[in-house]
Amino acid sequence: MKQPFTLAACAEMIWRDKPMEWRCGHLTELGFGVGLWNWPDHDLDALERSGATFTIMNGYLEGRLADDEGADTLLRSARETAAVGKRLGVHRLNLHGTGLGDGGIPIAQTDVVTGAMWLKARDTLNRICDLAEEEGVVFTLENLNLLDHPGCPFGTTEDVLALVSAVDRPQLRINLDLYHTQIGEGDLIRWCEKCLPWIGEVQVADNPGRCEPGTGEINYAGVAKALNDMGYRGPVGLEAFAAGDPEKALHAFRSAFTV
Template sequence: MTRFAANLSMMFTEVPFLERFAAAADAGFSGVEYLFPYAYDAAELADALRRNGLEQALFNAPPGDWDAGERGIAALAGRDEEFAEGIARALHYATALDCPRIHVMAGTARADYAAARDRFVERVRVAADAAAASGRTIMLEPINPIDMPGYLLNDVSLACELIERIDRANVRLQLDLYHAQIIAGDLTRLIRRTAPLIGHVQIASVPDRAEPDGGELALGHLLAELDSAGYDGWVGCEYRPAGDTRAGLGWLDHFTDAHPRPAAEHPIGGRS
């Protein structure tokens, strides 16, 4: 059965961040992910996971100056020391949270793409070698150019090519089906083609990035394809609820029996 992880950066925003762990567990989730843990003490987050019986599935390495528009620094010139420090910090949190996966963001590139890709390959190798010492995996996620213009890693085929170049067993593809559909579509063949590289999956509806049972994606079909391909990892729910998070969880009843609410009260699509 598919294991769903609630993305606490987007879901349950009706309550403060540290209260979202309990909200996710109460809604039937057994795992969580979020963008960044660094605003909180690692021990505090570990306690929130432990108290609520949750696993930490994924978080991102430090992305540079997010407020200034940076979306990762792994491909940016002149940032070697900052990148190494960021990976060390991420690994500290990963150990404290018993999190096996860290997403490393490439950053934007406006020119000299070949040099940026070369830097990205070398830096991810550094991150992967550091992560291997504690059994962690580095994730690379293609992000569509509409949501994130100029992002270097903006194509799934490119991500797969760079993973092959990086040549580290603990570097895997983070396949966000929302981004992949916008980038090129043809998701059934994409899953079959990239299955050996997939280390984490994320979902949301296209194009509104809300509950994953609506829009262009046939969620049941895609989850079945992942299962047939042998994927048994987490599926991160990285979507922005159309309304109240809990009220929109009717879709979850359809795909897992872990959800505690009566399905009749929250029909598929569950939006009011």
């Protein structure tokens, strides 16, 4: 048995009664990288003191892909966040089709995505890549399920793959969230194969419940074997709540992705 992937876990979602610095440090002690959400929620000095390897965090605070005002806001926000990301040594800065509010609900919901919006989104992502090249960082675009995130443009796995492959620049990768893919499309292994050339990170949680592997319907051991067989050697992040004891949840995650 071997561990071909770099494993990380979202610090916001486990040990939720503990200070963030403690969570980051303990994940590091257990051999995991650390994922974050929005950086203004945290004491950056404390995050630096934790000694953690930060694998991913939200790469913007506001903005949208598909209109002029939203794109300009997104670029300003992404530039500010890139500076924080470099300070913390974050490997990937994550984007969505539009800013998300409370409970992950899109701030600006979109019922119909037009051809003009697709072209604008592609243009905005190229501008993001220009920024990333200038700053020496990498952004990812994450798929979201539309049951939990209604009205999110470019949210499906298919849409994210279409945009990232159309831009096709190394500064923009896919954050392939298999929890969202399972709810939205299913067929996880074939989506991994389709997205493989552009994957920057794979994120996982079981469904239903958004807890660790083994608590729901997804055969993550099978997914891990398929990812290994197709040559994926990148990061896998647990973006999940613990169904019970967090350390047992992390053990279940590590076991599922040991092949």
